[in-house]
Amino acid sequence: MPAQEDRNFFSAFKTQRRIVGALLMREVITRYGRHNIGFMWLFIEPMMFTLGVLFMWTFMGLHKVQLPIVPFCLSGYATILLWRNTINRSGNAVEPNRTLLHHRNVRIINLFLARTILEIAGATMSCAILFSFFIFVGLANVPYDILKFVFAWTLLAWFSFDMSLILGALSTLSEVVERVWHVFAYLFLPLSGAFYMVEWLPREFGKAVQWVPIVNCTELLREGLFGPLIRAHYSITYVIIFNTIFLFFGLFLMRYISNRGVDGE
Amino acid sequence: MIRLENISKRYKLSDGKIHTVFTALNFEIHPGEKVGVLGQNGAGKSTLIRLISGAEFPTSGIVNRNMSVSWPLAFDAGFQGSLTGIDNIRFICRVYLGNIEKVITFVKEFSELGKFIYEPVKTYSSGMRARLAFAISMAIEFDCFLIDEVMAVGDVRFHDKCNYELFEKRKDRAMIIVSHDVHNIKAHCDRASVLIGGVLKNFSTVDQAYEFYIGIESNASTSEI
Numbered sequence: 001m002p003a004q005e006d007r008n009f010f011s012a013f014k015t016q017r018r019i020v021g022a023l024l025m026r027e028v029i030t031r032y033g034r035h036n037i038g039f040m041w042l043f044i045e046p047m048m049f050t051l052g053v054l055f056m057w058t059f060m061g062l063h064k065v066q067l068p069i070v071p072f073c074l075s076g077y078a079t080i081l082l083w084r085n086t087i088n089r090s091g092n093a094v095e096p097n098r099t100l101l102h103h104r105n106v107r108i109i110n111l112f113l114a115r116t117i118l119e120i121a122g123a124t125m126s127c128a129i130l131f132s133f134f135i136f137v138g139l140a141n142v143p144y145d146i147l148k149f150v151f152a153w154t155l156l157a158w159f160s161f162d163m164s165l166i167l168g169a170l171s172t173l174s175e176v177v178e179r180v181w182h183v184f185a186y187l188f189l190p191l192s193g194a195f196y197m198v199e200w201l202p203r204e205f206g207k208a209v210q211w212v213p214i215v216n217c218t219e220l221l222r223e224g225l226f227g228p229l230i231r232a233h234y235s236i237t238y239v240i241i242f243n244t245i246f247l248f249f250g251l252f253l254m255r256y257i258s259n260r261g262v263d264g265e
Numbered sequence: 266m267i268r269l270e271n272i273s274k275r276y277k278l279s280d281g282k283i284h285t286v287f288t289a290l291n292f293e294i295h296p297g298e299k300v301g302v303l304g305q306n307g308a309g310k311s312t313l314i315r316l317i318s319g320a321e322f323p324t325s326g327i328v329n330r331n332m333s334v335s336w337p338l339a340f341d342a343g344f345q346g347s348l349t350g351i352d353n354i355r356f357i358c359r360v361y362l363g364n365i366e367k368v369i370t371f372v373k374e375f376s377e378l379g380k381f382i383y384e385p386v387k388t389y390s391s392g393m394r395a396r397l398a399f400a401i402s403m404a405i406e407f408d409c410f411l412i413d414e415v416m417a418v419g420d421v422r423f424h425d426k427c428n429y430e431l432f433e434k435r436k437d438r439a440m441i442i443v444s445h446d447v448h449n450i451k452a453h454c455d456r457a458s459v460l461i462g463g464v465l466k467n468f469s470t471v472d473q474a475y476e477f478y479i480g481i482e483s484n485a486s487t488s489e490i
Binding site: 018 | 343
């Protein structure tokens with residue numbers, strides 16, 4: 001519900017955009033700090049991972065497989081960074097900002113929007129800069145179909161946004177949710193599609209993991225990256241339907257926790 | 266003008282029971298009016314202030330707000346603890362469309378926080394927070410100020426400075442002062458209301474409200490004996 005001054009949609013939208021902007025500036029400070037290299041970890045962490053895997057694969061003589069290993073690792077880690085960071089950071093979106101809810105136009109959903117936008121932007125920048133770097137030094141190829149690559153990234157960001165609304169809302173209701181999610185996220189990592197192609201899996205197992213939206217997004221992303229070099233398995237329609245349903249569910253939960261009066265003491 | 270019509274507010278407690286803060290509450294304030302709200306601890310004063318500010322919605326009833334209203338000026342309400350004073354000022358300016366440079370200059374001068382304005386707010390004493398809160402709210406203009414017990418903070422000199430800034434320089438504004446202490450309200454308000462047992466009783470003078478309130482207080486103390 002907008003503040004009462006905003007009687008039409010357009011002015012309410014402008015107000016909310018301003019508030020989310022203010023919250024973004026506020027989140028950047030505690031997320032990355034003013035004086036440390038917090039921001040750099042977004043690049044250093046996946047870079048170390050990629051170099052480590054590159055070293056191991058070369059050492060084990062596995063680099064003779066048909067796929068270029070650097071862009072494969074890079075794309076895998078980038079997708080993990082996108083959904084994991086975005087969803088994890090929403091768990092504690094309300095508590096540190098609770099006092100800011102005293103300002104009329106600052107609404108609970110704004111807190112989640114600001115955090116989610118910041119994480120998606122960070123992961124996207126990390127992905128873009130890392131790919132540029134590895135392409136520049138000649139260890140990665142330019143994506144075969146860059147539009148497809150961006151589209152897959154967008155679908156995954158959308159999915160992460162939905163999940164962060166849902167898990168963020170649920171974790172204000174119960175602490176259990178966040179803890180269970182952390183365990184689940186770890187267990188889920190090997191299934192997420194970051195470290196394999198569905199094509200490599202046994203047929204039945206490959207079919208099963210295709211129910212996971214993240215796997216579909218990662219497959220599509222890799223098709224955009226490698227083109228005919230690989231055979232990807234995905235359904236864009238499935239991801240869009242799944243994302244739409246989860247978006248409404250997330251917004252519904254947001255409405256529920258807002259009306260429930262999390263803003264009060 | 267701000268008008269509250271037939272407001273009720275209920276919370277669900279963690280044991281599942283419903284707690285009713287108030288029902289059928291009516292209240293009105295016109296531009297320039299100073300209204301006090303008296304009530305004992307737990308009567309729902311802060312809830313009322315949050316409903317008027319719009320930070321919370323009533324369970325039923327309508328809040329009509331036709332002037333710009335401050336956030337509830339209380340000890341630390343509205344600050345993010347990990348952020349420095351300066352970063353909190355920037356945030357509030359962005360939210361209320363204040364001029365960041367002007368506001369920072371004013372707040373630095375008025376709050377007398379010195380170099381501590383560059384420290385995280387969570388390291389402040391309650392007095393420092395109140396000074397910061399007061400200074401920021403004076404740097405951004407509102408038609409109506411909501412004041413929640415904040416007046417009692419600061420030494421005499423700072424107190425006088427605040428009184429001058431708020432009640433002299435801004436005497437054309439509306440104010441709602443909420444307190445369990447009659448003294449502040451008597452000094453600054455034209456009329457007052459008393460919040461008791463989930464009902465708000467409006468009086469046309471502070472003295473009438475005071476008499477009624479004294480009645481409650483003495484009743485409460487005799488029944489305790």
